[in-house]
Amino acid sequence: MRKKTIVFFAGAAAFAVVSALAVMLWPIGKEPQLETLEGNAQRGAYLARMSGCIACHTDAENGGAPLAGGVELATEFGTFYSPNLTMSAQHGMGEWTIEMFAKAVRQGVSPDGEPYYPSFPYPFYAKLTDQDIADLWAAFQTVPGVDEPSKPHQMRFPYNMRAGLKVWRAAFLNPKPFEPDPSQSKAWNRGKYIVEGPAHCGACHTPRNFAGAREASFKFQGADKLPDGGKSPSIHSFALKEKGWTQSTLAYALKSGIKPDGDVFGGSMVEVVRDGTSFLTPQDLEAIATYLVGANDDAAQ
Template identity: 70%
Template sequence: MKRAIFTAAAAFVLLGAGAAGLTAWPIGEKPALAELEGNADRGAYLARMSGCIACHTNAEGGGAPLAGGLALKTDFGTFYSPNLTTDENYGIGSWTPEIFAKAIRQGVSPDGTPYYPAFPYPFYSKFSDQDIADLWAAFQTVPAVAEPSKPQEMQFPFSYRPGLKLWRAMFLGPEPFKPEKGKSEQWNRGKFIVEGPAHCGACHTPRNALGARQAELKLHGADSLPDGGKSPPITADELLDKGWTVNSLKYALKTGILPDGDAFGGSMGEVVRDGTSFLADEDLTAIATYLLDPDKPDAN
């Protein structure tokens, strides 16, 4: 009996020590940003491309732009998007460009705790320093809204935020964008958008039991999206088999209307409404070019 009590006590101490170690374990690196002047217009365009307005505006609930509060229900619990306005108490008004860069590209909050990967920072790691400067300039123009962010409602053990440090060690490998040699500038622009700000793989790639994307099934579609949705595969082979062309895909991303006259529904309809419908024609062409890969037959 005494041995059992001692064993249980020792296990409790070890667990406590492990939890303390996780809490104290620093993550992320201090950004070394160049002294760049941001372009607010370009930053606003990148914010649209990145889905910031769609995810951080509770439009149905009457929320102000970028004031947060939009619920995202998942198997791990319910996430609520935070306030991104310039309010100093409840938004990002007290942040610096370096804090902003670390949050966007590394997923680390100002106090050093990790953000949940519902925030697609693994994709935003593709942003350049100039992209970050432009986004920062754009967010400085957002009116302050004194609305506190809702706390995340996560199930245990996912509610233990320092545990995300282990998740990062297992699954996170953020890398800056690198153009692929032998591909056109247009194709590489499409690759940057799809694998970076537009974070298409966040919804169109299946995830494992811990919520990490299954890299070997990139863009093969997913059956368990938040709120019970599904996404189709958008690999080049699948799109070409279904008769998509660069022009028809561009048109669908701009208008939401499919080649058969139907329209995107659900979350993809929202992506078009709040994101891709605002993109320039050349960027829509780049996305379609990358996804279809016109080096293959019948891509044009």
């Protein structure tokens, strides 16, 4: 009996190892077909603001050029550095195609076929439509090339084994596109799309598990292990209402950075407002507030 048990567990362990290796070696991501779409650079620039591209890829504190990367993100898994997103042929996206861009943004797959770390919020950008991608690509093509190499990430073991990210994607990535809820208003659905898509609010306001994936059962309920030791408050509707937030005060705060009590946002929200939400239209700010202050306890997407 003991021998059979040993054989069983040995077989199970071998199966688990083989399965993990198969996932790590298996090609990832479908090839998008977007070459026929015409992008709108102006709309793409707006989406880039909404998506946090400027804040995350511009090292403003050290005088870095716009979108040239180099912003440091220290986490318990190691230190990430945002890459160069300019049109530099050698160090940026100058030789990319729109299909490469689409796979990177929505699938988390590099032009070389390697998976990106989820510090790049591609699980949220998976909600972007084909036209969104075309517009973003048109906007990025207007960015002058900056010939500065991207800094390599400094990851701890075993997180420095990039092939393991294929296992992460298989376990945690939901590539399902955004689907509006027909029972809700147009503004509510627009707000949900922004919050759970390009603005990726859950990246900071939802706690993560041991593997760095969001804990769906605690969606929007705040996190205490943000980069550099920061914390984020709950932005779930019940917490916002309990603290006296209304749709109008939240929309105003996202535009101005000023909270209802006259205080101002601190931490990473300074960059979020300065480089992102302050550029959004009143209609989009109201949509975000409609979704967040309204009921948002639906299952995480």
